[in-house]
Amino acid sequence: MTTPNTGCDDKGDLRRRAEELALERASRMPENQETLSPEEARRLLHELRVHQIELEMQNEELRRTQTELELSWSRYFDLYDLAPTGYCTIGTNGLIIEANLTAATLLGTARGALIQQPLTRFIFKDDQDSIYRFRKKLFETSATQACELRMVKKDGAVFWARLEAAASDADGAAVGRIMVSDITVRKFQEDERTLTANMIQMVNTPGEFRERMAALTASLQGWTGCQAVGIRLGAGVDYPYYETRGFPPVFVQEENHLCAYDRNGLVQRDSAGRPVLECMCGKILRGRFDPAKPFFTAHGSFWSNNTTALLAGTSAADRGTHTRNRCNSYGYESVALIPLRNDQQVFGLLQFNDRRPDRFTPALIAHLERMADHVAVALSRLQAAEALRESEKLYSSLFENMLNGFAYCRMLFEEGNPRDFVYLAVNEAFGALTGLKNVIGKKVSEIIPGIRETDPQLFEIYGRVALSGRPERFEMFVESLQMWFMVAVYSPAREHFVAVFDVITELKEKEQRKQKAYDELEERVRERTQALTLANRQLAHEIEERLQAEERLRNSKETLQKVFDGISDPLVLLDKDMRVKVMNKSAAVYYGITEPQKIIGEFCHTAFKGESVPCRGCKIPPAALKATDMNFERQGFMDPLREENVFLYILKQEDGTPAEIIYRISDITEKKVFEKRLIQNEKMASLGVLVSSVAHEINNPNTFISFNIPILKDYLEQMIGMIDKHDRTNPELELLNMSYPEFRQDVFRLVSNIEHGSERISAFVANLKEFSRIQYKGKANRIDLAAVAEKAVAICREKIKKTVKSFTLDIPENFPRIHADPMALEQILINLLINAAQAADKEDSWVRLSAAAGRAWLDHTIIEVTDNGCGIAAENMNRIFDPFFSTKTPAEGTGLGLYVCHNLVTGFGGRIEVESAVGEFSTFRVIIPDIERRKEDRT
Numbered sequence: 014m015t016t017p018n019t020g021c022d023d024k025g026d027l028r029r030r031a032e033e034l035a036l037e038r039a040s041r042m043p044e045n046q047e048t049l050s051p052e053e054a055r056r057l058l059h060e061l062r063v064h065q066i067e068l069e070m071q072n073e074e075l076r077r078t079q080t081e082l083e084l085s086w087s088r089y090f091d092l093y094d095l096a097p098t099g100y101c102t103i104g105t106n107g108l109i110i111e112a113n114l115t116a117a118t119l120l121g122t123a124r125g126a127l128i129q130q131p132l133t134r135f136i137f138k139d140d141q142d143s144i145y146r147f148r149k150k151l152f153e154t155s156a157t158q159a160c161e162l163r164m165v166k167k168d169g170a171v172f173w174a175r176l177e178a179a180a181s182d183a184d185g186a187a188v189g190r191i192m193v194s195d196i197t198v199r200k201f202q203e204d205e206r207t208l209t210a211n212m213i214q215m216v217n218t219p220g221e222f223r224e225r226m227a228a229l230t231a232s233l234q235g236w237t238g239c240q241a242v243g244i245r246l247g248a249g250v251d252y253p254y255y256e257t258r259g260f261p262p263v264f265v266q267e268e269n270h271l272c273a274y275d276r277n278g279l280v281q282r283d284s285a286g287r288p289v290l291e292c293m294c295g296k297i298l299r300g301r302f303d304p305a306k307p308f309f310t311a312h313g314s315f316w317s318n319n320t321t322a323l324l325a326g327t328s329a330a331d332r333g334t335h336t337r338n339r340c341n342s343y344g345y346e347s348v349a350l351i352p353l354r355n356d357q358q359v360f361g362l363l364q365f366n367d368r369r370p371d372r373f374t375p376a377l378i379a380h381l382e383r384m385a386d387h388v389a390v391a392l393s394r395l396q397a398a399e400a401l402r403e404s405e406k407l408y409s410s411l412f413e414n415m416l417n418g419f420a421y422c423r424m425l426f427e428e429g430n431p432r433d434f435v436y437l438a439v440n441e442a443f444g445a446l447t448g449l450k451n452v453i454g455k456k457v458s459e460i461i462p463g464i465r466e467t468d469p470q471l472f473e474i475y476g477r478v479a480l481s482g483r484p485e486r487f488e489m490f491v492e493s494l495q496m497w498f499m500v501a502v503y504s505p506a507r508e509h510f511v512a513v514f515d516v517i518t519e520l521k522e523k524e525q526r527k528q529k530a531y532d533e534l535e536e537r538v539r540e541r542t543q544a545l546t547l548a549n550r551q552l553a554h555e556i557e558e559r560l561q562a563e564e565r566l567r568n569s570k571e572t573l574q575k576v577f578d579g580i581s582d583p584l585v586l587l588d589k590d591m592r593v594k595v596m597n598k599s600a601a602v603y604y605g606i607t608e609p610q611k612i613i614g615e616f617c618h619t620a621f622k623g624e625s626v627p628c629r630g631c632k633i634p635p636a637a638l639k640a641t642d643m644n645f646e647r648q649g650f651m652d653p654l655r656e657e658n659v660f661l662y663i664l665k666q667e668d669g670t671p672a673e674i675i676y677r678i679s680d681i682t683e684k685k686v687f688e689k690r691l692i693q694n695e696k697m698a699s700l701g702v703l704v705s706s707v708a709h710e711i712n713n714p715n716t717f718i719s720f721n722i723p724i725l726k727d728y729l730e731q732m733i734g735m736i737d738k739h740d741r742t743n744p745e746l747e748l749l750n751m752s753y754p755e756f757r758q759d760v761f762r763l764v765s766n767i768e769h770g771s772e773r774i775s776a777f778v779a780n781l782k783e784f785s786r787i788q789y790k791g792k793a794n795r796i797d798l799a800a801v802a803e804k805a806v807a808i809c810r811e812k813i814k815k816t817v818k819s820f821t822l823d824i825p826e827n828f829p830r831i832h833a834d835p836m837a838l839e840q841i842l843i844n845l846l847i848n849a850a851q852a853a854d855k856e857d858s859w860v861r862l863s864a865a866a867g868r869a870w871l872d873h874t875i876i877e878v879t880d881n882g883c884g885i886a887a888e889n890m891n892r893i894f895d896p897f898f899s900t901k902t903p904a905e906g907t908g909l910g911l912y913v914c915h916n917l918v919t920g921f922g923g924r925i926e927v928e929s930a931v932g933e934f935s936t937f938r939v940i941i942p943d944i945e946r947r948k949e950d951r952t
Contacts, residue, residue: 099193104186105152107131116193119174121166132191137163137171139235147176151189155180161196163238169369171238173200201380204236226256229388234258237381239365239372241345245271245298246353246361246392250280250288252298260366264343271295296334297350298359303333312382313359316349318371340366347372351381353389360393418443418514424479425456426508431476433458433465434510446516447494467492478502479510488517497521556580560662585676591617591633594673603651603678617676636661637671646681655682715774722768729764733757795830796838798864798874805842806862813846813860816853817880823863831874831941837917844910845878845937852882852935873943879936885929893927914939 093100099116101109109127117124120135136144140162151158159177166172178191226244234242241259245252251272257265273281273289281289290298293315302309308317317323320341329335340348345366353361363385365373421438424431436452444450452460465472468491478485484503491498500514559580583600587593593612601609604621612620618627627634636643642662649655662675740746740753748756802824806813813820842862849860860880867875885893894915914937918925922942929935 101127101132101191101193102183103132103148103189103191105188107133107148110183110188119166119172119193119195120164121168121170135164135166137165137238139163144176147178148189151178151180152187155187161200164193168371170372173197198376201376204380204384223256227258230256230258233363233365237365237377239347239367240369241364241366243364243366244361245294245364252290252294252361255361261343264339268337268339271298291335292337292339293332293334294350294362294364297352297362300352300359301333306331306333308332310378310382312352312379314349314351314378314382316373316378318347318373320346320348344368346370349373349378349381351378351385353385353392355389355393360389363388415440415513416442416515418446418512418516420512420514421505422457422475422510422512424476424508424510426476431472431479434472434475436460437509446514447496461493464491464493475502475510475512478504479508480504482507490521552581556582580677582680583678585617587617587633587674587676589637589671589673591627591637591674593617593620600678605651632659633661633674633676636663637674640665640669640671649680649682650678655680656685657681711774711778715771715778718767719771719775722764722771726764729760733760794832794835796833796835798828798831798838798876799824801835801838802842802862802864805839805846808839809843809846809850813850816850817858817860818856819859821859821861821863823861825864828864829866829874832943833921833941834917837921841914841917841939842876842878844914845939848910848937849878849880849882849935852880852884854883855881858882867940874941876939876941877936879934881934884931884933884935885927886931890927890929894925 094113094115096113096115099113099119101112101116103109109130109132112124112127114124117127120127122130122135132148133141133144143160143162147158147160150156157177157179159175161173161175163171164174173196175194175196176191177194178189180187180189182188230242230244233239239259241257243257243260243265244255246255248255251270253269253271254260254265271290271292271294273291275281283289289295296302297313297315300313302313302315304311308315308323310316323332324336324338324341345368347365347367347370349363349365351363351365352359353363363381365381419438419440420436420443422434422436425433425435433456435454435456437454439452443452449460457464468489471489471491474485474487477483482504484501486499486501488497488499490496496516497518497520498514499517500512502510502512504510578597578599580597581599583603584597585593585600586595592614593616595613596606596609601607606612606620616627617633618624618631622628632643632645640663642660644658644660646656646658649657658679658681660675660677660679662677663671664673664675666672736746736753736757746753751759802822806820806822846860846862853860858881860878862876862878864874864876867873894911896912915925918939918941924940926938926940927936928938
């Protein structure tokens, strides 16, 4: 409140002005006042008295004016601050300049705390646009504005308000005077009328039932401001959530079912045979409530503004049921359960949850109950209509419901060549997948201009199927649509075809991304390997430098410890008596010591092994005795499976006697393995060269033998023909002490043996050549696996028949072509089949050759050869692919067959796996990837 301005700033200023007036008036008086006549003196005295009275009257008027002004401010305060309507003043920036007590009460905030706060802070988030337009129009037009929107109190409670505002000037600045009225009650009434109208419209408007329920749930959440809203509807014996909004998915999953189940997974039932429904939701659905309890209503609803206090202050008997307490465990303090009734029968409920307490009032609950009654009437009708539609959907055709695209078309030919096709029928998925609309009765060239030029292969396949009637399945990238498709096409009638397809663009892109990631990973591994190699070199250099610095840093324990800890190898500094002086962190980890400081001063064998005497075979005493450095390799001290290189460095005193010993351990396990592999590779390389030479030397003379055998046969047949004639006239003819028939038979048997031996030599040389090859260099192309398998079986069928009672070839019809070398694959199958036949040792022996398509590009084709023979011993599993290793007799094999198979399979990017049990079975599995096709697709 302010006071009226009297024209003087303070008492000093008033005194100053009075003295100035007195001097001014004295100047107008005669200079010699002693010469005034009595009459002049009386007149002057009279004027002074009159002026004094005037001043007193003016002062009285000022006091009266001030009192009236104070009364006016008091009335303004009563009218403004205590008005039943909220008032506030805002600037053009939207900040609150002034507010009355009613406005502060409406917003649940202290009056002083409102000043300089943005008005938008108290506006519901969904109505922020409304307040922005309201304020913008107010200051742009200066016309009176009004709007209705939702406001939020400091505690988060939402209420409806009507804002009426006018613009004015205050001290030369534009301000907005806003009147705020709470219209929540009126909105409740309007909502009830609107909801009733919406429910009637919902029932009579075509549409999906779930979409309407989702819209209803969203509307209820937005109107109430609750964080989570759910609708339960009866489904069989249970009442699961039909629609939710705002609940965590895990909460919905855990609370979805209300039925109680026994140990056998069966629904528990009460004495009346009704399913037992758990928790408070089940109690409301069963209509079991006590309106005398404060958390129930006469309408049969449950509500609480503080579930924590409710659970703490009541028992299960008080609540009338055993509650799961899951709402409270998820932090929901405000919970309301409103039943949905139809003809006094509860068929569902509305659930409102909020983690903030005190979200509900009796008036709001009553309002929700009235709304629930309207919702129940509409839902019962919607459920009936939905049930009718669902029954109709059961008889709807697959054409309209299948997820894949479906197109029925007629092919157009010109001189026997496919030129175009017309869409006769398509399903909804066709448009959804391709984006093409209104295609019925139109040519594809009209719908997709240029498709004949960009995708001629598509016309070739469709035309071939339309004429031949043979179905086909293929994957193709359609250039005109920029999409990948997987298509199955068949012909229901000549010159007609049906294409059933799915879009696999995303799958193909994922495969491409996976391949790119794989390539990037390979590159990172290569770079990391180079970095590690460089790091090893740097480490070796660092160790050398540190060894040179050990003499200088010997007397500095702190510096030595830092150096020790910086070395990755375990390092221990011992005195001449083998007591521990210093050890680095790597040594502590190596010996499993958590507190290294506690072992300082102990003998190394006591600290590390807990022994009272030096370890057996310890090299430290002789090294210290000789005062010479020592380096030796040993089996791992802590892990016998590792190999270590131990360095002993003797630090000498000035007189040359040992002073300290540095004990360093390097793990050389990987190095040893690498060296062994390197030696083995060198051996194998040398052996390969030797084998290649031997094969060449053997093959040359064998070539003469194999070349001359047919000639020898011809000679013998000519000679035997002549002797046959002579034998007919001399039946007692003998040659080499044998009758002629025996001689004749023995001669050809000898030639056959020579020929068989030559073939064995050729096979052996071929295997030696395969062994000498470094890697597979065959020419791969698209092949028919079934044809290759049948050819391999035909070649070794006679050998299989000799030992195997039953043989099965199981390759599915229309098996996809694979990318491989047919000769190499045929050789692999022959070797595996012969091995399986040679392993047969049972009367009911069998062998099966099968093939299947894998699930990933790395396992694109899986070929298995399985037998129930003798199996492979566990100790031989790691050696079966080694060259010249064999458990067979020399007459049965050379030990190169599986080695050759392994080289051929790995040569074209595949792998071979083995499973076996001694005396039961063996399975050799050849896995061929689809690398080449992936390269072609990317190209």
